[in-house]
Amino acid sequence: MPRRLATTRPESRTKGRQLDLGGQGRIAPSSSVASACLTQPWTVTCSNGCVHGAGSALDFSRSFLPEALAGLSTVRALDEDDRRRMNQIRAASYLHVFDVLETAIGEAARAHASRDVDARDTLVPLLRLDSFDHNELFRGFERAFEESFPVAPRLVPRPRDLDEIFTDAVPLSLLVVALHLKLVTQQHYLACVRGDESLEPSFVRVLKEHWTVECGRTRGESSALAIQHALGAALPGRVPAALRDYRRIVFTIDDVLRRQASLDVETLEAAREGALSSADRDAVVEAQFSAFRKTFLTFGIVNAAFVYAMRSLGPSAPATLAGVVSALSSR
Numbered sequence: 001m002p003r004r005l006a007t008t009r010p011e012s013r014t015k016g017r018q019l020d021l022g023g024q025g026r027i028a029p030s031s032s033v034a035s036a037c038l039t040q041p042w043t044v045t046c047s048n049g050c051v052h053g054a055g056s057a058l059d060f061s062r063s064f065l066p067e068a069l070a071g072l073s074t075v076r077a078l079d080e081d082d083r084r085r086m087n088q089i090r091a092a093s094y095l096h097v098f099d100v101l102e103t104a105i106g107e108a109a110r111a112h113a114s115r116d117v118d119a120r121d122t123l124v125p126l127l128r129l130d131s132f133d134h135n136e137l138f139r140g141f142e143r144a145f146e147e148s149f150p151v152a153p154r155l156v157p158r159p160r161d162l163d164e165i166f167t168d169a170v171p172l173s174l175l176v177v178a179l180h181l182k183l184v185t186q187q188h189y190l191a192c193v194r195g196d197e198s199l200e201p202s203f204v205r206v207l208k209e210h211w212t213v214e215c216g217r218t219r220g221e222s223s224a225l226a227i228q229h230a231l232g233a234a235l236p237g238r239v240p241a242a243l244r245d246y247r248r249i250v251f252t253i254d255d256v257l258r259r260q261a262s263l264d265v266e267t268l269e270a271a272r273e274g275a276l277s278s279a280d281r282d283a284v285v286e287a288q289f290s291a292f293r294k295t296f297l298t299f300g301i302v303n304a305a306f307v308y309a310m311r312s313l314g315p316s317a318p319a320t321l322a323g324v325v326s327a328l329s330s331r
């Protein structure tokens, strides 16, 4: 019999609450919170008046992430119910990881720009208001998920090693990482999510909105296109250091993903109210880490638009990317 683990019931956290987003907005739960149902409509209203979110209840009878991102179909250690729970937990941590990465790179770009006028010129595409200004969308979903899921997801705190590498890296490498993140956002929605009607519809709308804000056109060219133009204009002498630091950043993100994969399994054990055996736990952590790495790193490195943009840095750049993929697989 599995060891029983303590859980936190959602009712005690939800009744009558308006969720504050640190002055940037609020989550509006449905008027039927008193019914203590496990799902509830949610939206996020930002300080500028924009309304983000699903607008309907989260359906926990469905998977949230597509199999191409979740990587759970081959995990024999979990039964069908646990695979669905794990999928939902991964959906919450998927958005959290994006939030962590984008917040860290945005703050690092502003810090570089404040110290060095040359860095500021390089990082112009990341200093635009619409570059990574949608973190409230992630945090809104995260809170709505916590309101409805049986336990609060364990999520990595802001990683110090990530902040340190972004601070130490040359500015041009931050542009490369930012483009990587924007293109995987696009790839996740267009290639893996769009058209899959089996997925939880509210979460699909969040991913569609994320893709729209990352790669859609708001004022003039999109921030992704602006980054591609900036990479094309980079001075050749700065490229080797940028590629070196891109590789270092990818490895640091890989470490963060491994930590989050382990936390996701802890969340699963709490949600199912029972610990996995040591062997099953190791197998699930490894499978989830592998899926995380593919979702956030490998998909981006081999993305055709990313490889095309990297070619603009010089003929050796694609070989460098291949070397990063190879090094990841041997870590």
Ligand SMILES: [Fe+2]
Residues within 6 Å of the ligand: 098, 102, 132, 134, 185, 210, 214
């Ligand atoms: Fe984003």
